[in-house]
Amino acid sequence: MKAHIITIGDELLIGQVVDTNSAWMAQRLDGIGVKTIQITSVQDQASQILETVGMAVSQCDVVLITGGLGPTKDDITKSTLARFFNDELVVHQPTLENIEELFKRRGLEMTELNMRQAMVPASCKVIHNALGTAPGMWFEKNGTIIVSMPGVPFEMKNIMEEYVLPQLSQMINGRFIIHKTILTNGIGESFLSDMISNWEDELPQYMHLAYLPSPGMVRLRLTGTGEHKPSLQLAMNTEIEKLQNIIPQYI
Amino acid sequence: MKAHIITIGDELLIGQVVDTNSAWMAQRLDGIGVKTIQITSVQDQASQILETVGMAVSQCDVVLITGGLGPTKDDITKSTLARFFNDELVVHQPTLENIEELFKRRGLEMTELNMRQAMVPASCKVIHNALGTAPGMWFEKNGTIIVSMPGVPFEMKNIMEEYVLPQLSQMINGRFIIHKTILTNGIGESFLSDMISNWEDELPQYMHLAYLPSPGMVRLRLTGTGEHKPSLQLAMNTEIEKLQNIIPQYI
Structure with a gap:
């Protein structure tokens, strides 16, 4: 292309x-x-x-x-x-x-x-x-x-x-890439990274996390890749729910 | 154009x-x-x-x-x-x-x-x-x-x-622009600027000086504009000679 x-x-x-x-x-x-x-x-x-x-x-x-x-x-x-x-x-x-x-x-x-x-x-x-x-x-x-x-x-x-x-x-x-962005507030990048490191380590291989810090907030961008869009969507939503349970006060 | x-x-x-x-x-x-x-x-x-x-x-x-x-x-x-x-x-x-x-x-x-x-x-x-x-x-x-x-x-x-x-x-x-670059060594930009400020103030209006500092040296770029190339060349050379008499140890 x-x-x-x-x-x-x-x-x-x-x-x-x-x-x-x-x-x-x-x-x-x-x-x-x-x-x-x-x-x-x-x-x-x-x-x-x-x-x-x-x-x-x-x-x-x-x-x-x-x-x-x-x-x-x-x-x-x-x-x-x-x-x-x-x-x-x-x-x-x-x-x-x-x-x-x-x-x-x-x-x-x-x-x-x-x-x-x-x-x-x-x-x-x-x-x-x-x-x-x-x-x-x-x-x-x-x-x-x-x-x-x-x-x-x-x-x-x-x-x-x-x-x-x-x-x-x-x-x-034929592969789908899906990005999901989660806004966090009131916590610095390094503290955030410590708190969610277990969750991050356990993400499936086809998902990847990026930290996008800006003044006052850190955006987390979760990127997933797969051949079947609905299952990929589902898997990513599951991971985001887990994350929400780990740091509910910052989301 | x-x-x-x-x-x-x-x-x-x-x-x-x-x-x-x-x-x-x-x-x-x-x-x-x-x-x-x-x-x-x-x-x-x-x-x-x-x-x-x-x-x-x-x-x-x-x-x-x-x-x-x-x-x-x-x-x-x-x-x-x-x-x-x-x-x-x-x-x-x-x-x-x-x-x-x-x-x-x-x-x-x-x-x-x-x-x-x-x-x-x-x-x-x-x-x-x-x-x-x-x-x-x-x-x-x-x-x-x-x-x-x-x-x-x-x-x-x-x-x-x-x-x-x-x-x-x-x-x-129909106007000529001439640049002449003079290398100076062993003197910082601000000290240099102090030493040559009188000379700089007295430059003719059609000449302009720029300081281009880099590690270990400061280049001085003298730019002149005029309609007659030989007289412009001459006037610029005269100014550069004056400069050489003011800071001979740094040129």
């Missing part, structure tokens, strides 16, 4: 921002056996986006796009993709609710611009963005998969880990 | 290395009024390099290429550019001497591979690489300038600062 990564944004072309997304994505693709053959950065400009996506689709099995999904006028990736797929923009109800929820939580008023974030090309499969307002979008054309994601690194990474990489991996080798 | 930056190297496409060269180059081009419209990373693969360079040349006034100039078999940028320009590789005597000198200084034996670093396409103008064995190469084709540079960031930056940016800037606005 061959991939082309496209990053979109004027800030990349004036050197204001170093494109770290591409290296991260290329590395993760490499990890599941997808070979990146080209990385291209282009401006927020319809003709350039159309040309680059067109070329990428004709050469590769997977095209991953980041950037240009913000609510302001200079962000034109979504409307340009609609043009590329000969498609129209429609409101995606669950995304609209997600945005409303995010704004309510932050105590902010929603504007017309924010609502527009919930519009997507009709033909795409929407990928939930748990960490922001711009959803991911999954398209297929002539056998090529095209995924558009936000350029904000942590939003992109979350969409990749939770959805894109597992999907691609399953397509390639 | 429009530019396309091409970075070449398998390490970029597996995500082993983040491409920081492109952002740096784009920023510097922006600084002299050259607009970067695309950044492309491709593998060390002749067909991909040829296709990308061909496309870039047809769209832009300047194509800057980094990477793929090492001595080993996987580095094919030079032979591929020779193919692109229908050219043959010839030995560039000053480069060969530069390499011999570098090896002598390091007390190392030269091999056939190292000597090959001194071969360049016959039609290019060779740009001296003061910090490494792979020279820069300047080509022109159908009115487009194509420059090939090593991927090692400090070698690329030195070639850009000392040669490529001044040349391009002069082409664009």
Whole structure:
């Protein structure tokens, strides 16, 4: 499987921002056996986006796009993709609710611009963005998969880990990868690690735990791999229940 | 003036290395009024390099290429550019001497591979690489300038600062930029700065000083801008002579 990564944004072309997304994505693709053959950065400009996506689709099995999904006028990736797929923009109800929820939580008023974030090309499969307002979008054309994601690194990474990489991996080798993230609060990484070390040692070989510390919390990401999705789901849920019994006060 | 930056190297496409060269180059081009419209990373693969360079040349006034100039078999940028320009590789005597000198200084034996670093396409103008064995190469084709540079960031930056940016800037606005670098030894940045502050304050407005500290030494880079190259050269040499009289023991 061959991939082309496209990053979109004027800030990349004036050197204001170093494109770290591409290296991260290329590395993760490499990890599941997808070979990146080209990385291209282009401006927020319809003709350039159309040309680059067109070329990428004709050469590769997977095209991953980041950037240009913000609510302001200079962000034109979504409307340009609609043009590329000969498609129209429609409101995606669950995304609209997600945005409303995010704004309510932050105590902010929603504007017309924010609502527009919930519009997507009709033909795409929407990928939930748990960490922001711009959803991911999954398209297929002539056998090529095209995924558009936000350029904000942590939003992109979350969409990749939770959805894109597992999907691609399953397509390639028939194996499912499932990630489950557990938030812990009020305990440092090393203390946490001590408390759950027995549980961690006894995880089945096809499960793997990662510690993702950030200020005030440690996220635990449990990754499982298997050929049968429902049994994998079940096995992982069982392990998470065990964990909840070990450290109920921190979850 | 429009530019396309091409970075070449398998390490970029597996995500082993983040491409920081492109952002740096784009920023510097922006600084002299050259607009970067695309950044492309491709593998060390002749067909991909040829296709990308061909496309870039047809769209832009300047194509800057980094990477793929090492001595080993996987580095094919030079032979591929020779193919692109229908050219043959010839030995560039000053480069060969530069390499011999570098090896002598390091007390190392030269091999056939190292000597090959001194071969360049016959039609290019060779740009001296003061910090490494792979020279820069300047080509022109159908009115487009194509420059090939090593991927090692400090070698690329030195070639850009000392040669490529001044040349391009002069082409664009008829103004010359001249950089002169003075090595100082045995004195820390802040002490040095104190000792030469009067001299620095009295520099003409069209000259600018930068401190580039590294372990054991501080490089001073004096940059001058003007419309008449010989008078600018002269004025800068005069300032450097003054400096040499102020801190003779450290230069």
